[in-house]
Amino acid sequence: MKTIEWKEDGVYIIDQTKLPHQLTIIKCEDYERIAIAIERMEIRGAPAIGVAAAMGIALAAKKVASGSLEEIRIELNKAWHRILRTRPTARNLFWALERMRAAWSSADSPSEIVKNVIEEAIKISEEDVAACRAIGKFGAELISDGDRILTHCNAGGLACVEYGTALGVIRAAHESGKKIFVYASETRPMLQGARLTAFELKIEGIPFKLITDNMAGHLMQKGLIDKVIVGADRITRYGYVFNKIGTYSLAILARAHDLPFYVAAPISTIDLNVTPDNVIIEERDQNEVLYINNTRIAPEGVEALNPAFDMTPGGLVDAIITDKGVVRPPYDFSLLLRQGH
Amino acid sequence: MKTIEWKEDGVYIIDQTKLPHQLTIIKCEDYERIAIAIERMEIRGAPAIGVAAAMGIALAAKKVASGSLEEIRIELNKAWHRILRTRPTARNLFWALERMRAAWSSADSPSEIVKNVIEEAIKISEEDVAACRAIGKFGAELISDGDRILTHCNAGGLACVEYGTALGVIRAAHESGKKIFVYASETRPMLQGARLTAFELKIEGIPFKLITDNMAGHLMQKGLIDKVIVGADRITRYGYVFNKIGTYSLAILARAHDLPFYVAAPISTIDLNVTPDNVIIEERDQNEVLYINNTRIAPEGVEALNPAFDMTPGGLVDAIITDKGVVRPPYDFSLLLRQGH
Numbered sequence: 144m145k146t147i148e149w150k151e152d153g154v155y156i157i158d159q160t161k162l163p164h165q166l167t168i169i170k171c172e173d174y175e176r177i178a179i180a181i182e183r184m185e186i187r188g189a190p191a192i193g194v195a196a197a198m199g200i201a202l203a204a205k206k207v208a209s210g211s212l213e214e215i216r217i218e219l220n221k222a223w224h225r226i227l228r229t230r231p232t233a234r235n236l237f238w239a240l241e242r243m244r245a246a247w248s249s250a251d252s253p254s255e256i257v258k259n260v261i262e263e264a265i266k267i268s269e270e271d272v273a274a275c276r277a278i279g280k281f282g283a284e285l286i287s288d289g290d291r292i293l294t295h296c297n298a299g300g301l302a303c304v305e306y307g308t309a310l311g312v313i314r315a316a317h318e319s320g321k322k323i324f325v326y327a328s329e330t331r332p333m334l335q336g337a338r339l340t341a342f343e344l345k346i347e348g349i350p351f352k353l354i355t356d357n358m359a360g361h362l363m364q365k366g367l368i369d370k371v372i373v374g375a376d377r378i379t380r381y382g383y384v385f386n387k388i389g390t391y392s393l394a395i396l397a398r399a400h401d402l403p404f405y406v407a408a409p410i411s412t413i414d415l416n417v418t419p420d421n422v423i424i425e426e427r428d429q430n431e432v433l434y435i436n437n438t439r440i441a442p443e444g445v446e447a448l449n450p451a452f453d454m455t456p457g458g459l460v461d462a463i464i465t466d467k468g469v470v471r472p473p474y475d476f477s478l479l480l481r482q483g484h
Numbered sequence: 485m486k487t488i489e490w491k492e493d494g495v496y497i498i499d500q501t502k503l504p505h506q507l508t509i510i511k512c513e514d515y516e517r518i519a520i521a522i523e524r525m526e527i528r529g530a531p532a533i534g535v536a537a538a539m540g541i542a543l544a545a546k547k548v549a550s551g552s553l554e555e556i557r558i559e560l561n562k563a564w565h566r567i568l569r570t571r572p573t574a575r576n577l578f579w580a581l582e583r584m585r586a587a588w589s590s591a592d593s594p595s596e597i598v599k600n601v602i603e604e605a606i607k608i609s610e611e612d613v614a615a616c617r618a619i620g621k622f623g624a625e626l627i628s629d630g631d632r633i634l635t636h637c638n639a640g641g642l643a644c645v646e647y648g649t650a651l652g653v654i655r656a657a658h659e660s661g662k663k664i665f666v667y668a669s670e671t672r673p674m675l676q677g678a679r680l681t682a683f684e685l686k687i688e689g690i691p692f693k694l695i696t697d698n699m700a701g702h703l704m705q706k707g708l709i710d711k712v713i714v715g716a717d718r719i720t721r722y723g724y725v726f727n728k729i730g731t732y733s734l735a736i737l738a739r740a741h742d743l744p745f746y747v748a749a750p751i752s753t754i755d756l757n758v759t760p761d762n763v764i765i766e767e768r769d770q771n772e773v774l775y776i777n778n779t780r781i782a783p784e785g786v787e788a789l790n791p792a793f794d795m796t797p798g799g800l801v802d803a804i805i806t807d808k809g810v811v812r813p814p815y816d817f818s819l820l821l822r823q824g825h
Contacts, residue, residue: 354788441504453701
């Protein structure tokens with residue numbers, strides 16, 4: 144079962160806001176529904192958002208396939224700008240949109256545009272599966288038999304098309320026969336760890352326990368954690384990692400306890416063109432903090448902060464596991480990306 | 485309004501599991517109800533638990549006031565052992581029980597026992613109010629105008645009788661006219677920050693925002709926090725601080741960002757007779773993690789850890805603010821406690 148799938152009659156996505164209790168599939172028939180799904184986090188995770196963006200453009204092209212070249216380009220531009228505005232932090236969204244623009248820019252007939260964008264969207268989706276498998280293969284080398292691994296948020300199949308980045312590494316280590324144990328931090332406010340990572344680990348039969356985010360330091364102090372692996376939403380040229388809020392705290396804690404801290408992400412997450420200060424950390428609706436299960440937890444009138452991501456300097460990251468191999472500090476991704484990737 | 489109050493017809497406590505949405509008062513007419521209230525966290529916070537324990541013994545004595553000396557002593561012993569087993573970590577529980585035993589041991593008639601234990605329980609309660617005021621006065625000296633202070637869990641009036649320890653310091657600084665801003669971490673799993681600290685700060689009119697526990701590092705990195713102040717459940721002779729789970733992570737983060745980390749607690753929280761390894765960290769029901777507002781957040785069959793406290797080494801604590809003054813490292817509380825306090 145894929146997180147997101149292109150079919151003849153629409154784009155099918157698993158509604159991640161309903162997991163783990165309901166496995167609901169949303170059928171998206173136009174790009175607006177894709178954009179809304181990204182905004183509502185019905186689909187989330189940087190790689191999955193990139194694939195959704197690409198498929199949103201493909202849906203837009205299909206809808207106006209019978210129009211003139213001019214009409215199609217206008218509509219694709221509209222869809223492109225709509226999807227561009229859904230969420231600001233994950234690099235993969237912009238990367239996928241850039242690829243889609245290139246796919247239609249080179250075409251000079253309506254039918255060629257439609258063909259190109261659909262093919263490109265499917266290709267981006269297939270590449271993600273292959274990239275996650277490669278990340279898993281490279282990353283599993285860093286995992287030892289018996290390791291107790293902490294992961295944060297969900298960087299699993301649900302954050303990608305089917306295999307996962309950080310969870311791809313964990314999955315590959317498990318599949319290779321290594322006995323591992325996972326601690327999944329619940330990841331407030333949206334509880335992706337408790338809802339999604341727990342869902343995936345349970346299905347895979349990988350032994351794990353759930354913890355609240357504030358237990359990580361205590362477990363490290365008690366010697367219960369050997370390694371930390373997380374995903375990434377954007378990685379800058381010199382290895383600054385933007386990922387789910389709480390990642391930076393875990394990196395500090397890992398360093399304080401002399402534990403390896405690994406980031407797993409496809410190279411589509413790497414952005415050579417920004418400095419850390421220029422990456423926008425999305426500030427989401429404070430009601431995501433103030434309400435849980437539609438019940439308000441704080442008194443009326445109380446305000447909350449809700450930054451969805453934070454930034455971990457490369458100096459705290461022991462390795463970045465990409466689909467092109469494991470990269471070690473000091474990071475400079477410009478070479479890797481120029482080598483034709 | 486007091487968190488816990490002795491009245492002629494029973495002990496009245498605010499039901500903290502119902503806050504902030506309902507202000508419900510529980511009337512405890514026997515020690516068993518007090519014990520259950522401590523176990524259920526209807527009353528919580530180390531100082532408040534100590535007062536509740538004392539009042540539980542007083543209730544037990546009242547109930548058997550017409551019995552023989554032997555009967556009263558047997559009943560008080562029963563109550564004492566019942567209350568002793570409610571929760572293992574907070575020092576104040578054991579400290580209060582020791583005082584209560586001394587109060588009845590020296591008496592040699594039923595009426596004297598009843599009189600002594602009721603007086604002692606009320607005295608412990610009154611001393612807590614005075615101790616928190618003193619902590620506030622001493623601690624406010626450490627707070628500067630303009631400070632943005634992070635606090636964890638609830639070390640407020642609701643954790644004591646009425647004024648609070650860490651929140652007592654914040655309150656005293658605010659009352660003295662210093663402009664301060666508080667970040668309250670929600671404190672999973674029981675959300676004492678979101679429910680109780682937010683409730684108190686709002687009533688006091690102290691400006692604040694709520695954050696999830698995993699946002700602390702990010703805020704420190706952004707330069708939004710100047711100081712961290714928390715309470716304590718037990719402090720060992722050399723300044724090892726046992727407090728709500730997540731405290732240790734905050735201490736590591738504070739040190740990594742060169743921010744002062746303060747602990748505020750009455751000397752009744754200090755335990756000269758244990759080493760850190762011998763303090764029992766209560767492991768509570770995992771359903772406190774797995775359910776929020778009676779709704780399960782994780783898939784069925786998933787297990788969670790739920791250590792309620794963690795240990796922060798004294799080396800990470802810049803000052804411990806007691807009712808006898810501010811103590812700085814290297815800590816050795818044996819002198820302070822021998823000086824007649």
